[in-house]
Amino acid sequence: xxxxGVLLLxxxxxxxxxxxxxxxxPLTWAGVILALGGFALxxxxxxxxxxxxxxxxxxxxxxxxxxxxxxxxxxxxxxxGLLLVLAGACLALSLEWALLGLPLLxxxxxxxxxxxxxxxxxxxxxxxxxxxxxxxxxxL
Numbered sequence: 001x002x003x004x005g006v007l008l009l010x011x012x013x014x015x016x017x018x019x020x021x022x023x024x025x026p027l028t029w030a031g032v033i034l035a036l037g038g039f040a041l042x043x044x045x046x047x048x049x050x051x052x053x054x055x056x057x058x059x060x061x062x063x064x065x066x067x068x069x070x071x072x073x074x075x076x077x078x079x080x081g082l083l084l085v086l087a088g089a090c091l092a093l094s095l096e097w098a099l100l101g102l103p104l105l106x107x108x109x110x111x112x113x114x115x116x117x118x119x120x121x122x123x124x125x126x127x128x129x130x131x132x133x134x135x136x137x138x139x140l
Contacts, residue, residue, distance in 0.1 A: 005101070006095070006097040006098040006100070006101035007095065007097075007098055009097035010095045010096060010097040010098055013097075014096065014097075015096035015097060015100075016096075017096040017099075018091070018094040018096055018099075019094065020094055021092060021093050021094040025094075027091045027092070027094070028091070028092045028093075028094075029092075030088075030091055030092075031087075031088040031089065031090065031091030031092030031093070032088060032092050033088070034084055034085075034087055034088030034091060035084065035085045035086075035087075035088025035089050035092065036088070037084055037088070038080070038081040038082065038083070038084025038085035038086075038087075038088060039081065039085055040081075041070055041077050041080060041081035041084065042077070042078055042081035042082065042085070044069050044070050044077070045069065045070050045071065045077040045078050045081065046078075047069065048066050048068050048069030048070065048071055049066050051068075051069075052064040052066045052068070054066060056078075058078075058113075058117060061120070061124070062120070062121065062124060065121065065124075065125045065128055065129060065132060067132050067136070071136070072136070073136070073137070073140070074136065074137060074138070074139060074140055075114075075118070075132075075133065075136050075137065075138050075139075076109075076114060076138060076139060079109050079113075079114070080139065080140070083102060083105070083106060083109075086098070086102060086105070087099065087102055090102070110138075110139075114138065118133070
């Protein structure tokens with residue numbers, strides 16, 4: 001919903017903060033690289049979960065607590081990857097309102113989505129989860 005709202009704002013009332021998108025615009029290429037990096041992070045996270053024999057779906061019950069791959073550095077590499085993909089797309093396409101809306105999306109993830117997922121992990125993995133959560137940052 002946040003993404004749709006800011007995209008609508010970009011269409012209805014564009015802000016002149018970023019240069020126009022185009023194949024020769026440096027921010028376009030920086031955005032493409034950022035988005036590709038975010039996508040690669042998501043693929044590495046999915047690979048780590050699949051290798052451990054657990055689901056990649058956020059609402060499914062996990063079969064294993066994965067602490068390898070990008071999960072060594074962050075408890076939420078999927079969401080970091082998503083935010084990087086969106087930030088890259090915003091830069092590449094000169095979507096100023098959408099770029100300004102990314103902190104709100106992060107806040108919603110941090111306050112409403114991630115706590116539910118972490119509660120499910122704590123319930124399913126107990127002490128192992130708390131050890132991991134104590135040693136690994138939620139974000140970066």
